[in-house]
Amino acid sequence: MNAASVPRGTGRQRLAIHSLTVLFAILLFWLLGFLVRDLAEIPGPSYPEIEARHLDAALISKAGALKVDLARIERLIREQQHEQRILRDGTGTLERTINQLLDLQRTSVQQNRKLSAAEEKAFTDSMDVFLLNQKRDQAINQEIARLTMQKNSLDAEDRLTQEQIEQQREPARKEHQQLLRRHQHRVAFLQLAVLLPLLAGSGWILFRWRSHLHFPLAMAAGLSILARVGLVIHHWFPSRLFRYILLGAAMAVVVRLLIAILRLVARPPAEWLLKRYREAYERFFCPVCDYPIRRGPMRFRFWTRRSLSRLHLPADEAAFPDSRYTCPHCGTPLFEECPDCHFIRHTLLPFCDHCGDRKEPAR
Known part of the structure; x- marks a missing residue:
């Protein structure tokens, strides 16, 4: 199933999903707390x-x-x-x-x-x-x-x-x-030896399931394990050392997010492109350069994203025949003839709105 056509469910279903995801994160955090306390009860020196x-x-x-x-x-x-x-x-x-x-x-x-x-x-x-x-x-x-x-x-x-x-x-x-x-270092090592592989595994699953149906579960598990790891480090290590560890980890996360965003901008995934194309077509703007799409009843009009909702289009659309269209600013083909039904379809969207013929959108 295409990512753009995945059903989102009703409002109650989404609320139930979010609530159960939060409950799962709390229960997992609680379970990890029991595990950490059991490891901390290992007898020390007498x-x-x-x-x-x-x-x-x-x-x-x-x-x-x-x-x-x-x-x-x-x-x-x-x-x-x-x-x-x-x-x-x-x-x-x-x-x-x-x-x-x-x-x-x-x-x-x-x-x-x-x-x-x-x-x-x-x-x-x-x-x-x-x-x-x-x-x-x-x-x-x-x-x-x-x-x-x-x-x-x-x-x-x-x-x-x-x-x-x-x-x-x-x-x-x-x-x-x-x-x-x-003994405290040994207990801290045992706790981190249990939690860090779980954190690495949850990160790997989170990366693999970023477009998966079970992504909320992976996100909840990752956040719970990360919070428990932070508490363990704060408990066993000096506050000054913990401050450097926390700042270093925060900087690493920020750098990783920045690199990921730059990669998304340079080569965004197909579902992001498809969402951007769809929203641009709905507002009569070129999905590539954001130039207004002046065709049909919009040919001689002027609008912005804010003023679009106040435009009154003529009821007789037959007076404006459909035809191919290319953005005059960036040269991107926006409307073309469908090879299956020979009607005009959106070039950058996957399905023809007349016959439903599917093609891979251009990137």
Whole structure:
């Protein structure tokens, strides 16, 4: 079937075709996303394993023991401080009781009266308990001071141990970063190794199917794969490098399109020529040089592409007999006699409008 006679379908059919093509592109982009994520889930280097190879096991064990000892001493200090708070609360109550008894004793002396035996005993017992609490408070202070000194010593030893561990961790981190970077490059290579052949295949199919019925499918697939390739490059490569890659690819696409357009202008395909010829004949212009076709009822008229629709042609076309016609500007034959029915037909169109005889249009 000739490209010019391919049916376009109704408006609803064209809308359905465009909608399903877009849906196909989205689904393919989604599917490629699953594929890319599955490849990205390949296990990479394990930092704990790398760290275990670089760190001294005895040093790690020592650091763990120091952490345990520090936690134990901090717990003991908290217990001693809690006991001291309770003891000082009781001592404060005793101190208030003793002050009351002393006030009572001073009052008795002023009044020449002696304290009762119970009051004397309460005063003596309170003083004994108060002195015992003072001694216990001093002992707790000494214990807290001892534990604090021990904690400071363990803290210093723990800091030294952590510094030694950090010195051993530095090469482990560097090795892990190198292995991780290598793993990321491997994943990016695998993803691009899957996507780039698909992109090349879709480009080849797009080129082969540029006049095919299934061209929209090839276009949708190519755009989906191209978008996924761009996302993969943007994800794995540095933004500065991606900027150069993107600009380089854009320049390559622009140059390729420019070359294709120049080739189309120099040697356009048959369907493009046929469309241009048809539109020029409809507007009474030469398809080659765009000079007005002055024949028949248009022989003595003047028009442009905009004013053509406002022209009123005479109803009696029999007064203007058909005849051969050649463009007076470029010399291209535009109307000739059909060899089959001998009526006048369009020279540059493939079919005779009288008998339907077909010929290859001139290029």
